[in-house]
Amino acid sequence: MKNRPKLRAPELSGKAMVLARLFRLLAGWLKRAAAVAADGRLPLLSLLAYLLGRAPLVPGIYPFGLAAVMTALKLRGPLAGFIVLVFAARGMTAQLPSSTVQYWFLVGSLTCGAAVLPYFAKLRTGISTAFAIIAILTVPPLLLTAPWLVPEFITWLPTLAAVWALGNLLMPITELNGRRRTVPLDYQELTAVSLIILGTFLGLSDIRVGTVHLQELFGSVLLLTAAQIGGLTAAAVGGMLLGFLTALTSGSLTAVGIYGVFGLLSGLGARRQKLGVSFAFVTANLVLPLFVGNTDVLFEQWAVSSAALLIFFLLPTGCLRRLARALPSTEEQRRNQELTHKRLREMLNQRLDDFARVFEELSATFNQIPRRPPMPDRSCDDYLLSLARKACSDCAGFQTCWETRFHQTYWDMVELLAVAEKKSRIGFGDLPEQVVKYCMQPYQLTTSINAVTEMLRLEAFWQGLLKESHELVINQLEGLSQIMRSFANQMELEVEFDEEWEMRLKAALGRQHIPVESLRVIRTPGGKSEIHMRMEHCGGVQACQEKVARVVSQVLGQEYSVWTRECSDALPRTRCQFVLLPERVYNVQIEAARAIKDGSLISGDNYCQVWLRDGKLAIVVSDGMGYGPRAALESTATIGMLKQLMQAGFDREFAVRTVNSVLLLRSADETFATVDLAIADLYTGELEFIKIGAAPSFIVRRGSGIDIVRSNTLPIGILNTVELEPQVVTWRHGDILLMMTDGVMNGYSGLNEEWLNRVVRRAPQRDLKVLLELILQEAQAVNGGEIKDDMTVVGVQLRKRTGGGDVVEESSINEIPVYSRRLA
The missing domain is CATH 1.10.1760 (Arp2/3 complex 21 kDa subunit ARPC3)
Structure with missing residues (x-):
């Protein structure tokens, strides 16, 4: 192999390199020329x-x-x-x-x-x-x-x-x-734009089609358009300007008077739209004989006016309306601004109402704080026993006081504690006669009673302070909710409504006999058009998913599907409100499986799926501290707050930090919960992870291999600040995402990540339910058939869309299909 000859690319001569460069330049020019030639404008x-x-x-x-x-x-x-x-x-x-x-x-x-x-x-x-x-x-x-x-x-x-x-x-x-x-x-x-129009008008000088002077024709059409768009003022000013320019090019001062009269009378008919402007323009032409005595010139002007009227009538009303909106200070532009502001106020009210519901959820979470019950009588016994051990255990008279004279000593100590609580401190003079008579260590007794009283006072102080802080936070959250409901005009939203498509969609739905109460087409910053609709309840026939989505797709020329749907069948007003988005590239199958810890009736793990406003899907898994009802309360609160915050449009990182702050103040006891958040973009296939104290997640690739996503952050509810380490990976068709709690991964001594890798490689990847069940069975089998901690596994499989669509019912609480079982 050492003597193997090396292959070298052929070296081009100088002329060949020049020719190659010229060829590339020529190819680029031809490509750009084709693009320019294909431009219809x-x-x-x-x-x-x-x-x-x-x-x-x-x-x-x-x-x-x-x-x-x-x-x-x-x-x-x-x-x-x-x-x-x-x-x-x-x-x-x-x-x-x-x-x-x-x-x-x-x-x-x-x-x-x-x-x-x-x-x-x-x-x-x-x-x-x-x-x-x-x-x-x-x-x-x-x-x-x-x-x-x-x-x-x-x-x-x-x-x-x-x-x-x-x-x-x-x-x-x-x-x-x-x-x-x-x-x-x-x-x-x-x-x-005005200079372009002026240049076009001047450029049409001396150009005729038959007897029609194109410059005068263009000027007349401009005048009629100005009357339609700007009313009397625009028509009168435009008529004088056109007359002046025509006089400059033709040398005839009569044009100033003619166009002035045309503009004045045409503007008077602007209130009646095209018919009014046209009638006023015809009336202005009928008075032309007062200015023009030459019959040939008069008939020529009438020919120009007739052609201008024909062109004016052929101009689409929608184009004229859009032109009027583009020009400042026109009636149409003011009307459009008022309509836009009204819609913005409606959207702001809806958005702020969502935000207000978030703060109401936070307030309700604080109201769920487990109240510490009042101190029973036996707590006083505990303090007296502690006092006896502290002050009297080394005394020679302990047997006499606490055995022979127990009842008398007990009530004497109760009386002393009451006096100490009332006076803050006691001295020798506060001791009862019987205590003075029999007590052999009065100084140590008074010192111990004062110490116990101070401890009780401090505990009561901090409990009261914590209660006050909770009530203060509850009041603040409720106040924020009320403020956000009443200040709708204080927030700005960059929302662009597409009124043209709204009218087209309403007309198309009307032809299909689909009654629509409200329809808004919103262009988002991401380039997608959102269709927000409200209509009468369809009675469960899914008209929004079947009929409306089909009509919208036909009109817009792009496949649309229902993204979220909220239907109310409560009388007297039954309504369906839903949002349509462009058909996403991918679809998901979501399954979940869990097993409850031995001896517990409720799982401390929780999960949910959240369909976000930007067309993304969020999967959240949370594991509360410990097990049982208290752990379930913590994980449920975490899931509920995260869901409300993200659905209301808050940033994901802000939502996690807010939940962390709430959990810190939520209880005096040490509580925490993990957060495993995965956000899937069903248009691009990107998958973003935010893990807070959560167990590793696994992406089982369609071909081979398993990717592991980990994070070393602490759970939320422990520190004032939470570290966020977002991670982004690419998802492909057929890949499976596995999210699980630590009860599966490290709850038992024999379980580790390598073991899970082997289990996943042996499991059939196509059947998601079988894979989840196999993971739980193996987790229990490795640990002798015991379930020492709650176990939850959520599986999500990505698939290319082939038609149909998932509709999200916003009223549903837990959308993920799940089976809970005790593994044998």
């Missing part, structure tokens, strides 16, 4: 560039087309920018000398070529400034080779300044792609 952008190329800012200066090239470079990249440049140059050719157009085409081409370079995107100067620099650097060599272009160079300078200014003003257009549709345009974006 490119033809519209090219047409717009042609019109902007024809638009003059002032006579002789045509900067709109070149500014559009800068915007296309920023928005779509170099290739799209070059295509826009070609069409813009074509538009400029109709208005400028060929030499001027060639110069600007050269500068634009160089800018597009520079944009291909990697460092171009890192320039802080901006595309418009880079264009200006390239234009200036191009002038000297151009004038040296063609000195006769010097007179034209004088007109290039103001054009360059206009291109630079317009390019910067149009740049906010590039931000419109990522903005939310419910947010109105800011002033920079509104300025950019």
Whole structure:
């Protein structure tokens, strides 16, 4: 093997390396060209560039087309920018000398070529400034080779300044792609859109289709749209501006009066929507003979108005409504804001109500504190016996006092304790006559009585202080619950409602005769659309899962399923409220098995599954200290609080820390519980673990091998702060997660992790119930058939979804299928 020849990759020559690099560049260009060609908006952008190329800012200066090239470079990249440049140059050719157009085409081409370079995107100067620099650097060599272009160079300078200014003003257009549709345009974006409209209007000058002047047609459609969206004010101002611009391009001052009347009358009909605006526009055309005496011009204007009315009627009402929402200070935008605020208040009230229920749960948990019963009479006997041993055991008269005269001595000591409690301390003068007569150690007796009294006083003080602190915390939690219910307007939620899809879904459900009381489509930050619905109770036929989910999937073009459902069949109002989310990639099978400790009637272990708002599933297992009712109380409280906190939307780590703080204050005795929390993302297959004093968990891989997840943290309820060590692993189809309490793992001397590894490898992985039962049977068999501690095993198997869906009933308390048995 030492003399084996080594294989070397063939070395490329310099020319071959250059050719290979050029081939990669060409392949990249072709790929980007295909992407640009597949963009459906490119033809519209090219047409717009042609019109902007024809638009003059002032006579002789045509900067709109070149500014559009800068915007296309920023928005779509170099290739799209070059295509826009070609069409813009074509538009400029109709208005400028060929030499001027060639110069600007050269500068634009160089800018597009520079944009291909990697460092171009890192320039802080901006595309418009880079264009200006390239234009200036191009002038000297151009004038040296063609000195006769010097007179034209004088007109290039103001054009360059206009291109630079317009390019910067149009740049906010590039931000419109990522903005939310419910947010109105800011002033920079509104300025950019207005300049685009102005350039398009100016670019349509001298373009006719038959007898219809396209510039006047475009202006009339704009005017009708402004009346529909902005009402009388927008229509009147828009009419005067259009008339002024038309007068500048055509030289006829009559256009100012015509468009002014059009705008004024059209705005008056805005309250009746399209019909009102159209009727007012027709009325304005009927008074045209008062301004226009030429019959040919009059009929030409009526032809333009008729075409404008037709286009206006063909414009979708939904598009006009969305446009009105995007423009600030419009009636539709104000109405949409009010509707959004109303929905936000409803959602805030619901969310705060969830939070309030969390604090009510915490308050109820404190109310469950086991009360220490009052001290019985025999406790006094215990103190007297302790006093006798402490003060009288070494006395020579012990037999006389505590045997011969027991009853008299007993009541004398009771009287002394009462006096000491009343006066805080006693002295020799407080001793009864019989005690003075018979007691041989009065000093030691009074000292011991004072010590016992002080001990009783301290114990009563701390018990009272603990009771006061508990009551204070209960009152604070109840107060927080009330405060959160009454301050709904103090919290902000970034929620985007999609009203367009809401209307489509309502219409589709109406066609299927499915009555819906409330429907909200919410776009979450994660990109998923949540469908919140409320409808009448279906009587148990699962209309939400069958009919509604199918209709929603058809309308949205994506498979949706019911994620959570809360149905109430209590009269007089029977309602179903449910949430639909996009169909998740994975599904889970969850099983649990447990065995109760010998001699106990109740298990101290508890578990539950929690379906979270973000489409994730949480599995929680908790083991209370010890066994029996007290351990069950601790684990139940831990599970209940964690479930409420996570369902209300609190962060998982915050939820664990809160439960730890509550358990610390919950009882004067030492209590603790373990927390084994696994959060599964059923869209990505990620599995997050948070273990607080819990036993190791195992992931049985589908092929082979077992992954162990451990943590060395202490249980909650011991320290003021709890250490959290979140761990994230990847879950795949067919993998099984095993979560168990320490009664299975280390409750017995013969059981360890290696043993469990061997058991799992021998067990059939496909049958989850058999695997869990085998683990419990082997755990008992290893320890001689005894169950010395509560044992609980929860198994979760991940599977690819093949149709259908699990619906979470929020009213259910424990959703995990479980069997409890005593193992023989």
